[in-house]
């Protein structure tokens with residue numbers, strides 16, 4: 001069986017130019033004694049916006065792997081696929097994030113609910129899960145409510161999983177199920193029921209992405225109650241370990257945190273909880289590598305700075321349509337976005353400082369950062385004007401890509 005290692009890290013690379021710089025961060029961590037397996041992820045939505053094909057992700061990663069002499073495993077993730085979007089990923093992916101968030105809340109048949117409840121008497125009443133101090137109590141009503149909410153999603157995950165298994169062969173791919181793109185977080189109790197239902201579907205589940213409490217906006221820090229997150233995360237780890245034993249799920253099953261990148265305030269919490277539970281972790285970051293491209297271009301000179309300003313100007317004009325698909329994962333305060341007259345005077349350093357995610361820097365502006373983060377299709381429209389500059393300034397961009405991944409993400413998450 002193709003097994004996902006204990007620690008894995010999903011990176012995005014929207015324009016497929018930064019795999020080498022990204023890999024350098026993995027190599028650095030490895031040299032410090034921690035093995036993290038790279039996974040390149042790109043969703044159908046990103047491919048559609050840019051006009052790229054899934055095969056390009058694998059090609060770019062493959063080249064970087066060969067050039068760097070990386071001999072450990074690596075994967076390409078068909079990120080957030082569904083039955084209607086999975087096909088074009090089949091040839092080039094070995095990791096599938098099966099997204100069933102849209103099926104949450106759909107009404108299962110009464111027969112399916114009854115069958116589940118009959119097959120799972122162990123979920124009813126007082127449940128003792130190793131590591132969770134207070135026992136979990138699920139009344140008949142509470143259990144039936146959870147089953148009603150999530151059973152169709154689990155069945156849908158089974159359908160998609162079997163479809164992929166039919167095409168690629170069972171054991172030849174890594175399966176993740178994601179339920180994060182929804183309005184309400186899943187409690188540890190709900191996660192337990194979901195795992196039982198996914199095991200019933202005979203999914204060789206290696207990683208699961210629940211929605212955690214708090215806000216995981218793209219490219220900026222976590223917003224929420226840190227103590228509550230810590231408790232929930234620790235309990236989720238215990239629930240996973242319990243479900244592996246109880247339901248025969250793969251023993252490397254781990255949590256996948258669809259972080260949206262840059263969740264500085266919860267990285268230490270995650271690191272400590274994972275170490276304490278001796279658990280694994282898959283952390284998925286958003287395509288913020290593209291912001292490092294903008295930062296590097298800003299620092300590269302006048303031409304790069306002008307391009308960044310052009311993209312920002314168009315982003316301001318088209319802010320409605322650009323932000324609409326991401327409404328649930330960004331929070332932009334319009335009044336904090338500088339107008340064109342203001343940014344006309346900005347030099348490259350000012351742009352870099354505005355965009356680089358160093359919250360304590362006086363020039364950092366999370367609103368500009370978030371707006372540009374979702375504006376990558378404007379760069380795609382620039383065509384070779386954009387990609388030629390990426391090539392010309394690959395050194396300074398690569399340095400930013402590396403530093404961002406290594407210093408601001410991997411170190412606090414894996415090294416402390």
Ligand SMILES: [Zn+2]
Nearest residue numbers: 178180181258
């Ligand atoms: Zn996600």
